[in-house]
Amino acid sequence: MISLSGPRAGNGSALCQFQGFLMQMFPPADVLWTTAMAFDVFLIVFHRYDAEALRKLELKYFGVITTIVSIPAIAFLFINTEEKGPMYGSVTLWCAINPNWVLFRIIFYYGPIWLLILIAMVLYGLIGVNILKRKQAFKAISNDSFPMETVSHHDADLDDGNAPSQDGESTIAIYRPPPPPPPNRSSLSFRQYVLMPLMIFIVLLAIWVAPTTNRVASFTNPGYLSDPLLLAVGATGSLRGFWNGVVFITIGMKARKGKTGLDKTSHRTIT
Template sequence: MKLSPTQLYRLSIAGRTASALSLVGVATIIATFTFSKDFRSPTHRIMLINSFYNLFDFIATMISVSGPEAGNNSALCRFQGFSLQMFPVADVLWTVAMTWDVVLVVFYHYEPRALRRLEKKYLAIITTLSFIPAFVFLFIHNSDKGPLYGSVEFWCSISPNWVLFRIIFYYAPIWFFILVVLVLYFVIAHEIFKLRHELMLTHTDCLVLSSATPSNESIERTNNDDMKSIETPIIRQQSAVSLRKFLLMPILFFLALLTTWVAPTINRIYAFKHPGEEPYPLMVSVAALGSLRGFWNGIIFVSMRSKGRR
């Protein structure tokens, strides 16, 4: 579908406006984490790390139509294509990591310090899985199809000539991991419902696991006092976790992710079935919604204050 200069201009305005809002969201996350100790939970920390990945993503979407206009073989187009391959995939993987933290808290009673020790592993795995394909694609070129990274009208990404690669290495893994997150949340919800009589929600909005390990004080009492002390062990004030921190915040983050990927996926399916006939309003929604994720992340980040809920 050949777009008119006016249509391309409107697409660039939509994409760049959304990208600017997302860059503000990224800056908000970094500044809030840096200057306030009330936003230092493990979930906040993962969102902070992810915000640096998002930064390159939104810089790439801010480039907008300038990438295709520079030409498929230009450094600008290749940088944009690389960024829009690596960092959106990494964003989804960080959502998986955040959800896995929820699993560890609900099923294994992990504490914040233990969760933080996993961050380096998350960083290594996510960077490796998202970087390698994006980097290799820079060197794929075919005399018939041209370079793998090329124009898709309003930015450079995997070229329509390489549509199979786009499905296998972009949309398929993204939706696979989205489904993984959905399954994990269903498992978490089932576990919470099953153990609803063993879980208590305190007035400080903390989820207390009654099966938590007794403290040293309770053990000493058991050894020295009568058997009644066994029935009332002192639960460590730490196995208590914030319901909002470990459940609501990742869910909102996941919903923001969904709003990002619904429109681009619908557009890609439509384009696959009807080559060259993508509806222009759908393309505008892709340019806008696909670049707005950082804005929603910023709102979610600052709305979930963690002071007093550690």
Template sequence: MSHSPEELEGIAIAGRVSSVLSILGSFTIIGAFSLSRHFRSPIHRIIFFNAFYNLFDSVATMISTSGPQAGDTSSLCQFQGFALQMFPVADVLWTFAMALDTYLVVFHHFDTQSLRKLEVKYLGAITTLSFIPAFVFLFIRGHDRGPIYGDETIWCSVSRTWMILRIIFYYAPVWAIIVIVLILYFLIGIEITRVRDEFKLTDDDHIALTSGNSASSVKTTIEANSQRNPGFTPESSIPSDTEQNTFRRPPTANKVNSNYQTPQQRRVSLRQYVIMPSLFFLAMLATWIAPTINRISEFVHHEHGTYSLLLSVSTLGSLRGFWNGVIFITIGMKGWKRRASERRMALRQVRLSYSW
């Protein structure tokens, strides 16, 4: 299906506008992480690393139809094809890393330091898995089929003559990872719902996790605190001054603290470790629906997609960095405002206690 110059121009404009928004979103993430200590949790760090991958992805989508117009064998087309093979896949892998971090926090009780030790492994594995196929494809040529990266109307990527490679090394692994992430979040959601219902922890965005996530562990904690402090209630054991999944230190022997927690119980921010990664996953999923439908349509009908479908692919496929930036700032600022309010309340209580 051929498209008029006006249609191609409209596709190019839409893709480039989306790319500019994504570049701004990536720089917003990098700037916020660099300038504010508030954005330093393990999940924030993963989003920060991914922002650099999103930048290269946005540069490739910014090239838009200029890649195909330069010719399949041109350096511009080959660079665009390489980038659009590597960096969207890396984005999906980083989303999987966020889901894995959340799973490890909820089910295996990893703390901040344990999660940070995984970051080098994430960097190495994600870069290797996404880079090798994209790099190797640069050097494969067919006498009849030409180079792997070629004209795909809206940009250069794996051409239709090499469709089987596109399926094996792009769509199949991407959707396999998406399914795995869905399963992880399904299990996480069940566990968090069970724990919140069991311990009635609905007063804020934190949840108390124990070494076994069992009722007996929390019951032991509550009974121990009750013996130390007759006025103790389960709700009073929930501290409100932490956003990280760190262990609480026991109080000194000469001081009774109603906020005491045994080493088996700690508090985890639902906003940072569940809500934000889940929103990133949904945003990532939205960017993959239109390209997948387009590829299925091409595979079935053996022709390029309609103008409206290609316009959707160009627009949505270029917005990865933008949605990541919006979620990063929106969720992060809500947490910052909540903690700022808690600090003001704590300071006010201290001043009242001294006034007595």
């Protein structure tokens, strides 16, 4: 396996250090992006953010998340003591923060990750309660349309033509078309903006159960080694992108396809 090449090369090797850098950089970034998605859903449900407003936040997310994860990941490359060795070292399946630096692994890896997961759980809990309180919640799921705001319509398009004016004469009926609804504000795709982030979070939660269990077991019992648990760690941790891709293809692409079909139908209706 490619992941084992780092530990086999030795803790001080460039390959092991590079693996450690990647493991410190990207898994926490994955959790941060998933939390950002949960925050986006929170903004949609509670503050009526639309797609355009969410896109404006993406650059800010990118800057903040990249800064947060890159600083410790780069700094740990330069930490090496005679007593504990380099910060990055073998953790059986790949190189990450060396078990000799277990406190740093808790403070800069598992601790923040589970704190972010807890924050996302709270956000989705609030979101779920809010959605279930709405009468149109199940309709939104079936129609793949999450209402953003209520668009007001005039009850009548015609003024009363027989209404007398101030001088007693009748007035002529004047047609006043209703104002068009605000563009891109009436609804969003429920699958794309609510269901898909939720499923990605569930996948993330499942992914981190096995690695955390393995790390807690090895922390309490340094000689502990479980092949089934290591297999679960490898199957989930090494395939984070794969599982996210599965969610995107099964849910996100379906929502995009439905939106495309709806746009074509609307175009035919107009023409």
